[in-house]
Amino acid sequence: MYGGLASLARELEKEAWSGARYTVLLDENTFTHCLPALVSRVDALQEAEFIEVPVGEECKSLEVAAQVWQTLLEGGADRQAVLVCLGGGAVCDLGGFVAAGYKRGIRHVNVPTTLLAMADAAIGGKTAIDFGGVKNSIGHFYPAVLTVLEPSFLATLPQQELFNGMAEMVKTAAVADGELFRSLTAPDAQFSMQPMLLKRVARIKDSVVKADPYDHGIRKILNFGHTFGHAIEVYRGVPHGVAVALGMRVAMYLSVKKTGLVDEVYNAYSQWLASTLSAFGIPRATFTLKDIEQMLPLMHQDKKCAGGEVRCVLLQELGAAVIDVSVSDNEVRDAMLHL
Numbered sequence: 001m002y003g004g005l006a007s008l009a010r011e012l013e014k015e016a017w018s019g020a021r022y023t024v025l026l027d028e029n030t031f032t033h034c035l036p037a038l039v040s041r042v043d044a045l046q047e048a049e050f051i052e053v054p055v056g057e058e059c060k061s062l063e064v065a066a067q068v069w070q071t072l073l074e075g076g077a078d079r080q081a082v083l084v085c086l087g088g089g090a091v092c093d094l095g096g097f098v099a100a101g102y103k104r105g106i107r108h109v110n111v112p113t114t115l116l117a118m119a120d121a122a123i124g125g126k127t128a129i130d131f132g133g134v135k136n137s138i139g140h141f142y143p144a145v146l147t148v149l150e151p152s153f154l155a156t157l158p159q160q161e162l163f164n165g166m167a168e169m170v171k172t173a174a175v176a177d178g179e180l181f182r183s184l185t186a187p188d189a190q191f192s193m194q195p196m197l198l199k200r201v202a203r204i205k206d207s208v209v210k211a212d213p214y215d216h217g218i219r220k221i222l223n224f225g226h227t228f229g230h231a232i233e234v235y236r237g238v239p240h241g242v243a244v245a246l247g248m249r250v251a252m253y254l255s256v257k258k259t260g261l262v263d264e265v266y267n268a269y270s271q272w273l274a275s276t277l278s279a280f281g282i283p284r285a286t287f288t289l290k291d292i293e294q295m296l297p298l299m300h301q302d303k304k305c306a307g308g309e310v311r312c313v314l315l316q317e318l319g320a321a322v323i324d325v326s327v328s329d330n331e332v333r334d335a336m337l338h339l
C-alpha cells in the first residue's frame with residue numbers, strides 16, 4: 001500500500017486491526033518532525049506507545065534491538081502488538097528485525113520518513129542490524145504488512161538526505177524504466193518533491209522484489225552502481241547516495257564500452273550528476289590511479305565479485321540491465337579515471 005497517512009488511518013479502522021496494540025519506533029528527529037502528524041492524523045495511533053532509538057546507523061545494533069524487545073516485554077506486548085516504524089532506512093531496518101524476532105514474529109508497518117526509505121529501504125522485506133563490524137550482517141526477509149508513503153515528511157529532511165534518496169530513485173529508474181529516468185534527470189526536474197515519481201519508483205522496487213523476494217536473481221539489478229559506489233563510500237567516506245551516484249557514472253561508462261549503451265545516456269547522466277552535485281554544494285570527486293589501486297581490493301571484496309574479476313550490473317539500454325557482467329581491473333581503472 002502506498003497511500004499516505006489518510007489511507008493508513010482508514011486501513012487501521014478495519015477489522016483486521018481490531019485488538020492491535022501499537023508501538024511507534026522512532027528516533028529523535030522523527031519524534032520531533034513526524035510523530036505529531038502521525039498521531040494527529042491517524043486516530044488508531046493516538047494512544048500508541050513509542051520507543052525512541054539512537055539516530056542513524058547507530059540504532060542498527062543487537063544492543064538496541066535487545067532494548068526494544070525488553071521494552072516490549074515489560075509493556076506486556078503480545079502477538080497482537082504492531083510495531084510502527086517511523087523513520088529512515090535505519091529505523092525501518094531495525095524495526096523489521098525486531099518485529100521478525102519478537103514472539104516469533106509480530107506485524108510491522110513501515111512509515112518511511114526519508115526519501116531513501118520511501119523509494120527503497122522501506123520496501124522489499126529486507127531487515128538488518130550491523131554485527132561484528134559488518135553492515136547488515138544479521139537480518140531476515142520479513143516484509144512489513146503495510147508501507148505508507150507520506151511525502152509531506154520530506155519537508156524537514158536535510159538536503160544531503162534528499163540527495164541520497166534521489167540517487168537511489170535514479171538508479172531504480174535506470175535499470176527498469178527509461179522514461180522515468182528521463183523525467184527524474186531532466187534539467188528542470190525538482191523530483192525530490194514529486195510524489196507521483198516517488199510512487200512510480202516505489203512500485204518498480206516492489207515489483208522487482210516480488211519477482212525475486214530472496215535476492216537470487218533479477219533483484220540484483222537494484223545493485224546498479226553499487227559495486228563501485230561501495231568502494232567509493234568506504235575509501236572516501238562520502239555519503240552512500242553520493243557514492244552510488246558516482247558509481248552509476250562508472251557503471252554507465254562501462255555499459256557504453258561493454259554492453260552497448262548509447263553515449264547519449266552516459267552524457268546526459270554525467271551532465272545531470274554534475275549539475276545536481278553542484279546544486280547541492282557537494283564537491284566533485286576525481287580519482288588518481290593511486291586511489292583506484294587502493295579501491296580495487298574493495299571492489300573485489302564486494303559480494304558480487306566472483307572468480308577474481310569484479311562483477312557488476314551494467315545497462316544495455318535504459319530500463320534493460322544485465323547482471324553479473326565481469327569487468328577486468330584495467331576496465332575499472334579506465335572507467336574510474338573518467339570520473
Ligand SMILES: NC(=O)c1ccc[n+]([C@@H]2O[C@H](COP(=O)([O-])OP(=O)(O)OC[C@H]3O[C@@H](n4cnc5c(N)ncnc54)[C@H](O)[C@@H]3O)[C@@H](O)[C@H]2O)c1
Nearest residue numbers: 029033056088089090091113114116117121126153156157
Ligand atoms: N532494507 C533495505 O532494503 C535497505 C535498502 C537501502 C538502505 N537500507 C538501509 O537504510 C539505512 C539508510 O537509510 P536513510 O538514508 O533513510 O538514513 P537514516 O535512517 O539514518 O536517516 C537519515 C537521517 O535523517 C533523519 N530523518 C529521518 N526522517 C526525517 C525527517 N522527516 N525530517 C528530518 N530528519 C529526518 C534521521 O533521524 C537521520 O538523522 C542504512 O542503514 C541502509 O543500510 C536498507
Ligand SMILES: [Zn+2]
Nearest residue numbers: 168226240244
Ligand atoms: Zn544503495
